[in-house]
Amino acid sequence: MASTELKKSPSAPRGRPRRTRRLSSRDRAVLGLMVGIPALVHIGLVWLPAFGSVLLSFTRWDGIGGFDTIEWAGFDNYRQIFTNYPPFWPALQHNVIWLVFFLLVPTTFGLFLAVQLDKNIKGSRLYQSAIYLPVMLSLAIVGFIWQLVYSPEQGLINNILGRTGQGDLIDWLGDPSLNLWAVLVAASWRHVGYIMILYLAGLKSVDPSLREAAAIDGASSRQAFWHVVFPALRPVNVVVLVVSVIDSLRAFDIVYVINKGTNGLELLSVLVTNNIVGEASRIGYGSALAVILLAISLSFIIPYVRSIFREQR
């Protein structure tokens, strides 16, 4: 990237520019608008509602009456969710399974593929293009496509396995003990390519002299990878970790098109959404669910954002 060259050039001052005092009042006003309007939009539509979720989670409200019908409920919503709301624990469990699966399977496979494709073999581009094609598709369309693949009698997989007879059908998406895993395979189909691209870019930026030095020292290519290349990929590893976590907490579209997130496919995101688009709109309840999801997300987001901005402070 050109940016890295520019960064290295001695003419680029490293410190923060100090030009503010030379600005005219008009320039200050323009800058104020350039920051103010976007900041207002972002804070007003992202952080304000997120904060609103936290507040509303301690209340009872049907969302239909005016704001004066909001009642304080303390921790009631949370207590009910934990003790008296059957889909909650399965949903949380599915989210955790999704997260762990995403962190282990597509990431490892994506890294493995990137390492193979980085070996400068013929046709590398062609293989890459095939593997990352699913990245372009929306998770909703991924859901549709895999419904065709998993269809019990007409689907690709059962037909290949020869399990289309009435007695030995495998109902990949209908069987609650199976469907989460089937969906995870479908979601990974899209995620692997994404991870592969990130690692390929990372591998290209690893200084070749590092590998040469390792080779001269007599390291096997496996040793060189684990002791030299992989540590150099640390920034990419962090990004991969974050996108995998975020994507698994955001998972919604694919289960929603398959069966609206029921019967083994419950997720926290679905429960929150059902509290709005569903028949019974219970604002406080839905908000409490959202706060649980928010808390899990922030436990990953905060350390990540701190790490990327530490150097800039």
Added chain:
Amino acid sequence: MTMTATPSGTVPTTAPPTPPERPRRGNRPARIALHIFLAFTALSFLAPLLWTVYTSLRPYSDTAEHGYFSLPRKLGFENYADAWNQAELMHYYGNTLLVTLPTLLLVLFLSSFVAYAVSRYSWRGNIALLILFTAGNLLPPQAMLTPLYRMYNEIPLPESMSDSLVVYDSYWGIIAIHVAFQMGFCTFVLSNYMKTIPHELTEAAIVDGASVFRQYWQVILPLCRPPLAALATLEFTWVYNDFLWALVLMQTGDKRPITSALGNLQGVYFTNNNLIAAASLLAAIPTLVVYFALQRQFIGGLTLGASKG
């Protein structure tokens, strides 16, 4: 896979440790095994799509009689024509355009404003703001969904802007949330890029008495063409592929963009697998165009956010 029987036993580690620049000649069996593995993987990744294409090209009568897992008697584009006409897909593409185009322009402009002010000037709270933007972009949408839904129902709009008279169920609302949400990522990427532009370049403009805005417009923005192109490609794909916002914040099914509308159309118009396959592929076409025409920008965008991290 007897070809891979080497001391270490696995494909990836058998290649001798030569510098990556030089094409490797040695260890042919390992190379061949690697090619077989990659070809198999690539094919498995294409298989679900190829299956969908195949299903979409077969007339329903053919598959009803012989099953989906059979050789074709006849192939054609009737399913595409049927899906297109029955569900009036053109209309939904129009809805998508109505959301995507304004969103793209607004996101890129507003993000470049903030990125410029944050990266080229020092003022109290500029890093804090950047942190807020970056973190906001990573939140799961459901974390803000419930209050947003209520807010959208409270904020009035004139009838000329929204026939629901509120932001809820209007394009303005969908565009606004996309802009607010996506700005985080774009600002982060653009500010990192702008930081690398040497100050000498704006120095001359300052000497000429150029205002803050002129420096942005005539010096900085033109230099940001590469990241802007990459971000435009990426954001187009993301906004196009959005399913949730329009599902929840757009009540009228007829007004939903194509990705969100697909769920409703299934079962109503798309009653068999052949039609579902055709409709899914039709809905994927714009992103596939990006895939074929703008692959470099797309990948550049994906890795741009990561390279700095």
